[in-house]
Amino acid sequence: MNGMNEAILAVAQAQQGDAIPVDIPPMTQSAPFMGKPPVTPKTKIDTMEEPRLWPKIRGIIEADIVNKPRNLQRELGPSELGTDCLHCLAAKLAGWEQSKQPAWLPYTGTCLHEHFERLFSNPQVMYGGQVFDGPAPEELKPLYCTEYTVTVGRLNGLTGGYDIKGSIDLWDVPEGATIDWKYVNDNSTLKLAKAHGPSQTYRVQASLYGIGLRNEGVDVRLSCIYFLPRNSQTLNDAYPWEREFDEKPGMWALSRANLLANLLDVIELADGPKMRDSWIRRLPHSTGHCFDCNTWPDSTTLPEFDEQAWPEVPDQWLQLMDLLEPEYQFTK
């Protein structure tokens, strides 16, 4: 933000005549010539060193990043339920305030998703090359549906709840397959996925989409996760993962989230929200990488919150943590 403020200041100063544009020779300027030797003009702006338009352009892009629906959502979605980070799952369920910078890399993935949505909803692709005068006949089933919203389950606390909804990137209708794009930002992540398969988070997400589609009476047979490389010239490095649809990982995540939501409510009801938050703070973090860990008020990167008093959590509440599994045991 500092750089942006400096640039805005430079523009304002230039408009007030503080700086003389570099491409106008001093002798042609309208300022009265007082008989002094010409002074070398200051070269503050309109040089290649100080971009003038960029701050405003960047502002538009970053506002779009922050306003993307997935950044505004407060209710949990299928992409969050499978995490192996119990701490962050609980923090989200409790509605903790999260502070995130406008994230550029995930945004590029969102842009790719939007393009694929256009590509696969193009009538030529949707109906396998059949061309119609006007809209396609209603009785004809499309080959693909994009960004198809389904209800995968429900989250019930003691005082309320909501349906968990998610949007399937691509539904291959005749194959009964859900497809999820994963835009992978570096090749080491891609190698890791190829060696160990998709993460628990991704596999649970795929399972939940299948559950959501099946809830509508669709015969779901396949779950697909396609890892697409950001840093490759071709799609040869892509990692397509296709497995028979399995409802169990999704059901596991749904029941875990409901159990956790109820535990949070029980603690809050008995000892208040501060005790609940203190309990969340003691929950185990992911043993791998978690994008959310350092975005919460209890994160060590925000020292001002670390000093606030967290109530001592009694054993009866600590023991409840044993009921929660960070990891699902996949059979293969």
Ligand SMILES: [Zn+2]
């Ligand atoms: Zn975390």
